[in-house]
Amino acid sequence: MRMDPDDKSPVTTHALKASSTASDEEEQLSAARTPILLDAPLAQSLKKLGTEHDLDLSMVVMTGWGAVLAHLSSQDDIVIGYHHSGSGALGSNEQTDDDILPLRLDLSGEPNTSQLLQRVQKMASRSMGRRGFPSDSIAEIACSPLFQIAFRWDNKASLHSPAPLHVDLELQLQELDNEVIGNMLYSSDLFNPDTINRHVGYLYSMLQAMTADVNRSIMTANLLSQAERDLILREWNDTRHNYPIHLCIHNLFEQQVERTPQATAVVYNGQSLTYVELNERSNRLAHHLISLGVQPDSLVAICVERSLAMIIGLLAILKAGGAYIPLDPTYASNRLRDILAGASPNILVADEPGMQILGAAAMSSLTVVNLDTLLDSDNKAKRHSGVTPNPEIAGLTSSHLAYAIFTSGSTGKPKGVMVEHHGVVNLVMSRPDAYGATPTGNVALFPSFSFDSSVVDIFTTLSFGGSLHVLSDDIKMDRIKLW
Numbered sequence: 001m002r003m004d005p006d007d008k009s010p011v012t013t014h015a016l017k018a019s020s021t022a023s024d025e026e027e028q029l030s031a032a033r034t035p036i037l038l039d040a041p042l043a044q045s046l047k048k049l050g051t052e053h054d055l056d057l058s059m060v061v062m063t064g065w066g067a068v069l070a071h072l073s074s075q076d077d078i079v080i081g082y083h084h085s086g087s088g089a090l091g092s093n094e095q096t097d098d099d100i101l102p103l104r105l106d107l108s109g110e111p112n113t114s115q116l117l118q119r120v121q122k123m124a125s126r127s128m129g130r131r132g133f134p135s136d137s138i139a140e141i142a143c144s145p146l147f148q149i150a151f152r153w154d155n156k157a158s159l160h161s162p163a164p165l166h167v168d169l170e171l172q173l174q175e176l177d178n179e180v181i182g183n184m185l186y187s188s189d190l191f192n193p194d195t196i197n198r199h200v201g202y203l204y205s206m207l208q209a210m211t212a213d214v215n216r217s218i219m220t221a222n223l224l225s226q227a228e229r230d231l232i233l234r235e236w237n238d239t240r241h242n243y244p245i246h247l248c249i250h251n252l253f254e255q256q257v258e259r260t261p262q263a264t265a266v267v268y269n270g271q272s273l274t275y276v277e278l279n280e281r282s283n284r285l286a287h288h289l290i291s292l293g294v295q296p297d298s299l300v301a302i303c304v305e306r307s308l309a310m311i312i313g314l315l316a317i318l319k320a321g322g323a324y325i326p327l328d329p330t331y332a333s334n335r336l337r338d339i340l341a342g343a344s345p346n347i348l349v350a351d352e353p354g355m356q357i358l359g360a361a362a363m364s365s366l367t368v369v370n371l372d373t374l375l376d377s378d379n380k381a382k383r384h385s386g387v388t389p390n391p392e393i394a395g396l397t398s399s400h401l402a403y404a405i406f407t408s409g410s411t412g413k414p415k416g417v418m419v420e421h422h423g424v425v426n427l428v429m430s431r432p433d434a435y436g437a438t439p440t441g442n443v444a445l446f447p448s449f450s451f452d453s454s455v456v457d458i459f460t461t462l463s464f465g466g467s468l469h470v471l472s473d474d475i476k477m478d479r480i481k482l483w
Contacts, residue, residue: 031165032188034196036173038180038207045211046180053117055124057175058084058153063120064207065151065171066105067218068199071206076107081150081167085157101127102146107218114214171203201225243429248398248421250318252428252463254279254390260465266311268470273308275465278315283388285316285349285374290391292347292367294320296400299345301366303327303336303354306470309371310449311458313349321393322347323401323418328450329357330473337362339406339414398422405452417452424455431460445470 038046043057050060066078083100106119150170157174165185173182186196202223209221224232244252261276273281294300300322304310317324325343327336340348340362348358348366355363355370398421406414443461445468447454461468475481 030188031185032193032196033183033185034193034200036171036180036182036184036200036203038204040178042204042207042211043175043178043180046207049113049117049211049214053114054121055117057180058151058173059120059124060117060210061173061180061207062103062151062153062171063105063117064210065203067107067116067210067221068202068206068223069149070105070107070219071202071221071223072199076109078105078107079103079147079149080105081147083150083152083154085152085154100150103127110217110219112215112217113210116218117214169199198228239430241430243426245422245425246398247425248318248396248400249402249424249428249459249463250315252425252459253315256463256465263465264467265462266308266468266470268306268308269472271308272467275462278312278462279390280388281312281375282315282319283390285312285369285371286319286391287388288369288374289316289320289322289347289349290393292369294322294347296321296393296396298322298347299325299343299401299404300347300349301325301327301340301343301345302349303329303358304349304351304371305329305353306445306449306472307351308470309351309375311462311468311470312375313371314449314458317349318402319391319393321391321396321400324403325416326403326405326448326450326454327354327358328448329354330448331450333357333359335409335414338409339416340366342406342414343404343416398425403455405450419455424459427456428460428463431456432464440465442467442469446476 038061046060046064047057050057053060055063062080062082066080069078069080070076080103081100082103103120103123105116105123107116111119148168150167152170152172153174154172155174155176157172165187168187168190170185171182172185173180184196184200205223205225206218206221209216209223210218257275257279262274264272265275265278266273289300294317298321300317300320302310302313302317302324304313314324314326325339325345327339329336336358340358346367347369348363349369349371350358350363351371355368400421401418402421402424404416404418406416408414443457443466445454445457445461447457449458458468460466
């Protein structure tokens with residue numbers, strides 16, 4: 001807390017996001033201005049608020065500006081160079097044109113309007129003793145500016161000839177005919193007009209909020225205009241897009257097989273399969289799984305090392321109507337057994353390393369499909385005669401499960417998260433919009449297939465005609481080989 005202006009903690013310069021970067025550091029900045037008008041009812045309400053807290057109108061408006069800066073910068077320590085031409089603001093008639101006080105506003109602890117004005121009143125009255133010290137000399141000794149934002153209240157100033165700008169932002173105001181008028185001066189090298197127009201709008205909103213409820217936290221004031229709220233809540237969140245909601249995720253792959261049958265679909269350690277080859281092999285395994293009783297929403301565990309067979313197995317389970325449960329054989333055996341116990345699948349698709357890590361006891365109640373035996377080798381698969389059709393699963397819809405991935409279990413036992421086909425299709429079809437391109441080139445599969453980000457890599461690539469490169473564990477861990 002910085003309740004005492006004698007606080008010796010370092011001054012924090014503002015962290016407002018500039019629209020651009022100034023090319024030169026000049027004593028007098030290239031200035032632009034945006035007009036400001038606080039109508040008579042608001043000005044009178046602010047005057048009344050000031051009277052209740054022993055502050056004049058200028059100090060109340062400056063406090064509101066400081067609160068806006070706190071919102072914009074996410075800082076609770078705001079320093080403003082305060083200039084008041086005339087008496088009353090700090091209880092003195094002796095201020096001169098060059099008498100600018102660095103006033104430090106403490107907004108820590110989310111004070112309400114009344115509390116913040118009380119802090120400002122105490123800080124301002126104590127700051128009178130420092131009026132004799134030229135702030136530019138202090139800044140020169142400190143080798144850093146005391147403030148980059150200023151507030152000038154001058155009832156004698158010309159609105160058409162504002163004072164020159166020596167800081168990033170300066171609010172120049174005066175009271176005229178019961179209204180408050182003036183300009184927001186800003187460095188056009190740093191800010192664009194749209195940004196400053198928004199800042200001015202935030203000032204209006206803040207001052208209205210301060211007069212509406214003095215007991216409300218200053219940091220909970222709603223500064224956004226209706227247009228900005230609509231932009232954030234409606235336009236930016238309007239992410240709806242059309243996608244084939246009736247299709248399952250493997251249907252997208254099958255459509256791609258029709259488009260690019262001879263394109264390379266998957267690569268692993270120098271071996272590869274075209275789209276038509278991958279489809280043929282996964283179809284053969286899918287029909288075998290169907291013969292074992294796999295049907296829509298059947299949970300089928302798969303424990304396979306990173307390989308071509310891993311991708312074949314995933315597609316086959318989906319084509320058979322089942323939902324796959326990925327078990328990475330590099331994971332701890334206890335975790336894999338916990339997942340098996342929690343999911344209670346009837347069928348396990350595994351290779352030799354997968355069966356080894358699970359152990360005979362964990363597999364004793366399961367029907368185990370040995371991929372090494374079933375697929376055997378590339379040569380035997382290529383000699384297979386005839387075309388294996390895509391399975392037609394009666395009753396399978398996009399509302400059936402596609403997979404169940406288990407959480408890390410860091411707070412207890414792993415917990416399964418079940419995902420339906422339409423959700424995966426939605427995700428995959430949104431990728432071109434998100435990235436501005438379709439993955440028609442080479443795509444590296446880096447994550448474990450037990451990690452849900454693998455779903456995007458695998459199925460987006462195979463749905464849009466890309467080549468999925470399954471990285472071996474040794475390549476993943478070697479940055480030279482990886483790149």
